[in-house]
Structure formats: structure tokens, C-alpha cells
Amino acid sequence: MIGPCTLACMKSTLVEHEVLQRTLGEAMARGGDFAEVFVEDRTTSSAMLDQRRVEQLSSGHERGAGIRVVVGDTTGFAHTANLTESGLVAAARAAAAVARDGGGGVREIALGPLRDNPSRATILPADVDKARKIELMNHADDAARSEGSSITQVQVALGDSTRHFVVANSDGLFAGDHQVRTRFNVSCIAKGDTGMQTGYRPIAGTRGFELLSADAVAEAARGAARQAITKLDARPAPSGDLPVVLAGGSGGILFHEACGHGLEADAILKQASVYAGKVGQLVASPLVTLVDDGTVEGEWGYLAIDDEGRPGARNVLIENGVLTDYMWDYLRSRKEGRVSSGNGRRQSYQHLPMVRMTNTYLLEGDSDADEIVAQTPYGVYVAQLGGGQVNTATGDFVFGMTAAFMIEDGKITAPLRDCNLIGNGPDVLHRVDAVASDFSMTPGTCGKNGQSVPVGTGQATMRLTGVTIGGAAV
């Protein structure tokens, strides 16, 4: 269903068609091979409830254009908050400074009609009463505290953004998108004899306020509180190589780090990834079919078009253990004479696009989640992962567990304190020996070269025959 549009989202081009054409012509005037104008308007709001106090209610607005000019293997980029024709032309000339050989003067660029993509949100952030947001945050606070008196701190954060952009390039592409995203996080601290422990649950989607029901936020809050309380009894995690069962959802971070970043074409083309030159090879257990999918509507990494105007797509990266393809943006696919896979993304108009993931997930298998645990005599059960990092050139990666337990005699037993797990991507992918059918997804923020973008990760409960647990108990 398509929601009602506010006045701001009705102004669908942000900058006049003819002005964009002339700006592109100016950008190509010194002999560029390709030019692009990306115009963005973003409105955000955020609020925090800390210890039942409503704080830091903030509203933000930014608008501007990023212009890039490609000449051979060189990209020039400039951005401006001045969206008048003179502001855009000045930025176009700055970006074109990389084209040093001069050119034939201003080039004629003909843009097609705008291909616009309306938001699928049903309740737009601008239409939500702030009092209603505060009511939901208080509701989450109450729910968290109802889990027990050891909960001493509850922090609830609510944020939304309405991002409208148009992208026009010298190939004549002219496309727009309206992205509405909403997030709601609950962080709890429980205090006991052993000190303080934390619990955290996020809700986030490329959706409007309809994402947040009273039940959903209360459920997240209770989950965060229980996680903190449970960890009060946690013991230091073990160290060394142990079998690990990852619960469905946030375990997808494993694939995001273990191979996702290494399958981004910018790392591949620079031979800075352990997966370069491996298409067609068996790189993972046959149980692994990995997909990056910008089309999963409503998910945190959903996009109708990417930030280069290419439609989001479902791309199979690994099929039954065999590497099938990498992820591509405009620049890298152009070098290889192919088309972009819809993975060109940027944080804002102030940033150059690069190859980024959208929603990256492992297809579910046919094992039973409880059976997988029951058939693990000794190991670690990770209920929630909190993030990770990878060195794509060496393949070494870490991911942090924020809720984990021992598995002893096929049963989930003692809770464990937070720690990182470490492995090498190409090695760990072969160690997947069971995948269940309880698929779910988790939102996250992916950072790369200083740019953050929203992504989703997903998988069903699965087991790794061994991963190094970075605990303090030796």
C-alpha cells in the first residue's frame, strides 16, 4: 500500500530537469567519460528516554548535491549544499578538475523522464505526533523494568529518517527514490554482586511508524532486560577452538564479515580480497547458499534503487558452497564491461558511492534448531551477536557475542560474558555443518571507509564445527 504523501515528497525532482541537464553538461565539459549528479534531501528526528526522562529531542534537515566526474580510472568529486544552478555548476567544475586534457566545451546531455519510486511507508514520520512516540518509549521502559528489580538503567532511543533523492547521469539515467526508515533501540543495565551487565535489542526497518506496535516495543524491551539479567550470572567465556551454534537472526553478521565484504567488487578488482579469482570454486560448505538482496521490502537494507539509480536486486553470491558472483557498483562493473548488481550505495550526498551490501542472508536448511543443539555434546550457543569486523585481504574476521551460553551434553547451560569470536573467512565457511529452518533477520549499521549505511543480515540457526572463542578463561 502506498501511503499519503507530504508536500515535501510531492516535489519529486528537487532540482529542475533542465538544470540537471546543464549541470551534467558542465561536468563533462573538460572531457569526462561519465558524470553524475546526486541530489538528496533528508529529514531526521530522534529522541531518547533515559531513566524515564525524555531527552535530546532533535530534528534535523540537510539538502545538497554530490557531483562526480569519471575520466579513465580517475574520479573527481565535489559536493555542495547550494542547489541553485550557480551552486551546482560550481560543484560540477570542481569535480571536473580531474579532467586535465580539456574537452570540446559544454556537452549536451539528454535526460529521460524521471523514474520515481514512492515510499512504501504507510505512516510517515512527519505525520506522527511526538507525544505518541514518547508514549511508546515509556511503554518500553515499563516493560523492561517489569522483568526484575536488578534492572537499574533503561535507555530507549527512537529515530526516523525520510530520505528523498534523485540521481541523473550522463548516460541519460534519471531516477528517484523516497526512503523512510524507522528504528527503536532498547538498552538495559542490570546490577548485581558481580557488577553491571548490559542487554540490547533493536527494531529497525525501511518502513514508517507502522513498524512500531506497542507489543513489538515491549517485547524488545523485555528481551533486552532479560539479556542483562541473565548475564549477571555469566562466567568468563572459554578460549580456544570450540563448536558454535548460532541462533537465527543476528548470526548473519558472521557471513557479512566472513565473506560479504570480501565479495565486494572494489576489494576484488584491487586483488585485496581472499575471494579474488575464485568464482566457480567451492568456497564454503555445500549447506551455504548466500544471497545479497536489496528487494526484501521493509527490511533495514531494502532499497527500490541504489544510490546510483540502479534497481535493487536479489544476487546469489554463493550457491551450495560454490562462489557464483561478486557485488558490483557502477564504477567497478563498468571496468569489467558488465552491469551493476544494484550495490552502489553512499551515506549521503557528501560521499562517493562504493560497493556495499544490502540485506545479506544465508538460505535456510532443513535441520531442526533444537536438534542441532541436542546433537552438540560440548560447545557455545550464541543467542545474539553484536557486530564484527574483517580484514578482507587476509580474511581474518571477528564477531562479538552479546548473549551466549555453554552447551554441555546437548543442553544450553551457563551464560557467558561478552567476547569476540575470531576466524578466517575461507576456513570458517567450510565449517558449517548444519542449517535449520527458523530463518530471521536483524538490522545493523555497516561501516566501510568512514561511511555508514543500514544493512540487514539473516540466517537460520546453524552450527560451525569449530571457531576460536576469545574468552578470558584460559
Next chain:
Amino acid sequence: MSQLLERAERMLESARGAEEIEVYVASGVDTEVQAYQGEVEELTTATSNGFGVRILNDSAGGARVGTAWAGSLDDEAIVNALREARDNATFATEDEFVAFARPDGVAAVSLTLTDDAVASTPLDQKIAMAIELERLVRSGDTRIRQVDSANYSDYVAEAAIASTTGIRASYARTGAYVSVEAIANDGGDDQTGWGLSAGRAPHELDIEKAAADAIRRATRMLGAVKPKSFKCTAVFDPRTAATLFSIIGSALSGEAVVRGRSIFANRVGEMVATPSFTLLDDPTDARHFAASVYDAEGLACRRNVLIERGELKGFVYDTVSARRAGTVSTGSAVRGGIAGSPSAGCRALQLAPGDVDQAEILRRVGNGVFVESLIGVHSGVNPVSGDFSVGVTGLMIRDGQLAEPVREITVASTLQRMLLDVVHVGSDLEWLPGAAAGQSVAIDNIAVSGT
């Protein structure tokens, strides 16, 4: 008076009735060059400006603040932001501790944090530095297989803060950096190493040193293996130690303390570290790249001793966290740009240097692990519980010398324990970009997890 400050002052004129307004205005000029295979791969030039505004309404039950920001200084953006901030304030909870900073009589120090050379150096010269950096790394060692990025960047940043409570502050800063990541290979697995050099202007950068650092770090990791798990003393090099100090600094924020999120709460006067450990936050030391004349609320920055010879002396505060804690601001407000609200944070940490150099620390430690790079700090350190577990690459220390390289391991302990287990502090203080300078430190009882 700076133009930005005039701009900020003009916005104060829109105050209505008894409300208070605080305006933070910032502008910047940035240049970034990325070189690849002897050519410019990316060249970014950008100017940006914007502001954040906070509006405060006081009443008998306490004050309420609303915030708004915009990425431009247009009249329309200003009018809209004032309206939004005013509206947001009506939904905040009345809070007796909420207030804007007021001049506190502490005089601002005079620091030279700008260098005109950032603006006056021709772009071609900056481009040449990035290209030369890449060339030096590629040609410096036959085992360097690839340089996936060699970068030059610089900025000129200005900001001003004005408030109806009497704050008037403006300041400027320039900076220039080069950084490079090298990939080495000698027939086995690839290894990486990165080098950097930072200064206030291009002429302060040491390209040869950055290149040599990247080469040395990448090549000496060649042949790295994953050792068995063991417990040992770990020696952190200046860069990784700086990361550690930043994490400790975040737990010394008065904001974390009053929000019940600090492992150091209620421990002032206790010995929280070994007597060799003295940590201070001193933005008035111009040698620190993060040095600043004013904090993010416009109060003068000052030198704050946090841990002295192992004893916890206090925390850094902004206005609100100080009032909540029953004390006064230490001039330590920080904010994440125009969109951020002020909070308390360390800005320019440094550890009092010890009297031994790195070689002597290695000799005294005898056997252990040398930590050269960290991975997964955000996912493996919990500053609330103190749990610490990070991925590491480095070298074994055997018989007081650096020995074979190790990879794919984690080092783990708790922050509380690590401070008490500091056995040596190096004299090799290194100024680094970021919130902390670094020097070598040796820490006992570290769990190394491998096979």
C-alpha cells in the same frame, strides 16, 4: 570577531520571552586524494557548513531543552530549525539539572592550531604526496604485492558557539594526514600493514616514515601462525595502546558516571590502576592533534588529571552531567558535529611517560605477545561491564626480543583488571590522531585465545 560568531550571535536575537538559545555553527573545507597505480583514483573537494540550535525553557519544575540542526546556513533553514527546536522542547521532561553553560571565569589558553599552508598549498602538490607515498611503498620491498589505498587528506575547520547565557567562543583548526595500506606476500598468505603521518599542515607530514611503517608492519607479519591458547604478558604498541586509553577515557566520562554506565562510578580516591599509571586529558597541550581552546559548550578547555599514580582523581564533565553529579563542568563538553547534542568526553588523553623504551620493556617482559593491530574493538569491548576481548595480530616475545608473527588470535581480560595489571609504561610517547596519544605499555594476565 569571526564571521561564524557573528552569524551565531544574530541567531540569538530570535529568542522569545524567557527562553534561552544556544547556537553552534560550523564550517569546513576538505580535500581528499586517493592514489592508485601512480594515478589519482579519487579526488574530493568540498566545503560544508551548518548549525545546531538548542532552545531551553525554564520553569519551577526544571528546564526543558529541544534541539534541531541543519546542513546549511540559509535563512529558511534557520527559521525552520528554531521552530522545530522550540516544539521539541515542549515534549522534553522537566529536569532541574538541565542548563546551558555560563561563563565560569576560566580563561582560554592561546594555542596555534591552524596553519595557512593547508589552504595555500597547491592541489597538485597534495596529489603528488599521495602518489609518492604509494610509489615508496610499492618500491620499498619486493614482497609488497599491492597497495590498495594511499591517501592524502586535509581540512580547515571553524566553529563558533554563542548563547543567551553569555557564551561567546570561536575557534579554528587545520589538519593534514597521509595514510597507506600495504599488502605483502612471499608465496604464502597475504598480510597487511598500514602507516600514517599526521600534522597541522602538509609540510609537517613524514611520507617516508608512513611508507616504511606500512612496509615493516606488513612484511614482518609474513608467515604468521595461530598459536595455542595461553596466558601471558601483552605489550601494546603506541597505536594499540592509544585505542585502549580511549576506551578507558570513555568510562571516565561524567556522562557515563551519572547515567550509571561507568565501571569507575563511586570509586574516586581508590587505587584503580598500578602506581605507574597517570592518565590526563589535556586539550591545552598543543602537541596533541585533538588540542582545543574551547569545549563544545564554549567553555575554556583545561587540563584534567583523571588517574594519578594509580588513584582515581575524578571525571570529565559537561554542564549537565556536572550539575547532576553536584559539581562544575571541567570544560569537557564534546559533540558529534552539528547534529550532536553536547555530552561529556575526553578529548586529548595522554599517559604520563614512563622511563623505559620499548626495547627495554620487551627485555623485561621476556616472554609474551606484542600487540600490533586490533580488530573488533566495537564488538568485543563492553565499557559497562568492563569485559575486554579483541582480535589481534602481532608477534611473539621470546627471550626479550620480538619473535615469530601470530594472527587470528584474541587477547582478553577486563578493563578493571588490565589497569591493575599494567607492569611497564613506555617513554615512547607518540602523538596520534584521535582522542588519545599512545605509548608502549605492558599488561599482565592477558588471556590469548588461539587453537
